[in-house]
Amino acid sequence: xxxxxxxxxxxxxxxxxxxxxxxxxxxxxxxxxxxxxxxxxxxxxxxxxxxxxxxxxxxxxxxxxxxxxxxxxxxxxxxxxxxxxxxxxxxxxxxxxxxxxxxxxxxxxxxx
Numbered sequence: 001x002x003x004x005x006x007x008x009x010x011x012x013x014x015x016x017x018x019x020x021x022x023x024x025x026x027x028x029x030x031x032x033x034x035x036x037x038x039x040x041x042x043x044x045x046x047x048x049x050x051x052x053x054x055x056x057x058x059x060x061x062x063x064x065x066x067x068x069x070x071x072x073x074x075x076x077x078x079x080x081x082x083x084x085x086x087x088x089x090x091x092x093x094x095x096x097x098x099x100x101x102x103x104x105x106x107x108x109x110x111x112x
Contacts (some may be wrong), residue, residue, distance in 0.1 A: 017058055020049065020056075020058075020059065021058060021059065021062060023047045023048075023049065024043060024047060024049070024059060024062060024063075025062070026047075027042075027043050027046040027047045028043070029045060029064065031043075031046070033106075034101075035098070035101040036101075037094060037098070038066075041055050054077060057103075072091060
């Protein structure tokens with residue numbers, strides 16, 4: 001048996017792969033330009049892609065080249081109360097930083 005795919009199907013798959021890569025790259029650039037945190041959850045929201053897409057080899061390679069962890073650690077549940085408090089404090093600090101950035105952008109936009 002020959003497991004080789006027809007050329008037309010290979011081409012179609014490569015086009016879809018490149019479209020997905022482009023969507024992810026645009027999302028990363030959008031997040032960076034807005035000063036946000038690049039995390040899988042944010043990329044999923046912006047691209048509309050499912051979490052499973054980010055585990056595919058071509059996307060995983062793209063993320064690793066950009067030093068982005070394919071699965072963010074904030075999806076893991078902390079084991080102890082102290083770990084939960086620490087995780088919440090860290091998340092709070094990240095959100096406060098993001099809020100300050102957004103306030104600055106709003107101030108600049110209102111003064112144009």
